Amino acid sequence: MVERTLVLAKPDAVARGLVGEIIGRLERRGLRLSGLKMIWVDEDLAKKHYAAHRGKPFFDGLVEYITALPVVAMVWEGPSAISVVRQVMGSTDPAKAQPGTIRGDLALDISNNLVHGSDSEESARREISLFFREDEIFSWSRPQERFISGQ
Numbered sequence: 001m002v003e004r005t006l007v008l009a010k011p012d013a014v015a016r017g018l019v020g021e022i023i024g025r026l027e028r029r030g031l032r033l034s035g036l037k038m039i040w041v042d043e044d045l046a047k048k049h050y051a052a053h054r055g056k057p058f059f060d061g062l063v064e065y066i067t068a069l070p071v072v073a074m075v076w077e078g079p080s081a082i083s084v085v086r087q088v089m090g091s092t093d094p095a096k097a098q099p100g101t102i103r104g105d106l107a108l109d110i111s112n113n114l115v116h117g118s119d120s121e122e123s124a125r126r127e128i129s130l131f132f133r134e135d136e137i138f139s140w141s142r143p144q145e146r147f148i149s150g151q
Helices: 011-015 019-028 043-049 059-066 081-089 102-106 121-131
Strands: 002-009 032-039 071-079 115-117
Touching: 002 019, 002 081, 002 121, 011 019, 011 071, 019 032, 019 071, 019 081, 019 102, 032 121, 043 059, 043 121, 071 081, 081 102, 081 115
Parallel strands: none
Antiparallel strands: 002 071, 002 115, 032 071
16 A cells, blocks of 8 residues: 655754665665655644653653754655655664664664654654645656656
8 A cells, every 4th residue: 555654854864964865765665755855843843743742751852852953854655655664764762773774773872863754644644744735745646657757
């Protein structure tokens, strides 16, 4: 089943110049990039994005972290995109992430784990709508063959 999911290259990924590496790994897995933009996340957007964690002791730290530097927000599309992205990212804690995953190979610690990916279809829809308008997302399911094949 073709799905869409949100991926954020977090401030540490942007600061370390790893956005291209993240994009490359997702493309090599067969996913298609459907939306891309670099943005400064303001406090309001951060609180909406992390709403599920409101009231937890680490909530304020999440908001502070995601607003510190720009992020690169991306929409990825493909078969089982949500689970594929989560597999490519690896465990939230880089110390537990498998080698070959983004976090296992590149992340420094649980607070600086480079990427965010939606964890369900419901979350993906909600999160994508926070970062993108529908007209900012390219749909690979529309007939575009003449551009892809060069005809």
